[in-house]
Amino acid sequence: KNQVEQSPQSLIILEGKNCTLQCNYTVSPFSNLRWYKQDTGRGPVSLTIMTFSENTKSNGRYTATLDADTKQSSLHITASQLSDSASYICVVTGGGNKLTFGTGTQLKVEL
């Protein structure tokens, strides 16, 4: 069964600190992996997308990594800001372009 598991479930950090979110997946075959940011009351917004051959992708202060061999991905946020408070969702595209969504990591950045 295709699954995407994210950890931690929730995280609280101080403004300015860095953090790393994890995503493990069992989706096969694999097409691509995306990280989305979902603010409360809003739809998900794509941060990065990586295919099998890519092992890192950056978007400003967000850097995603992908290890297709171990089926793991991480999202690193540097110099966090209050506006980074959101849910971060890992999404894997598999066979037939079918998406499998993780349940997300709820990040809260505090002063």
Added chain:
Amino acid sequence: SAVISQKPSRDICQRGTSLTIQCQVDSQVTMMFWYRQQPGQSLTLIATANQGSEATYESGFVIDKFPISRPNLTFSTLTVSNMSPEDSSIYLCSVGSGQGAQTQYFGPGTRLLVL
């Protein structure tokens, strides 16, 4: 990128009633999708809205409960019929050249509470 709007943004409904959610895109798109996001859970695909033909439903979702219309390439509606409290959820419209395609965008969602 596509700009997607949904109406209503939120609603509180009584059980047994129906609610129609509208999704409008600022450009013509090949494919439109409807998702449900229940509290604390990941997004689940309800159906693919096909222009000019019946929607394609995922396992566990049926047309009688979630009728969908797509009269043109920029607009779709999802109706949640005969609602129960278990239908309380966020309903999201999504567009793209294909599910899982390089470009897939989500609307802001409709937050539904059924009493």
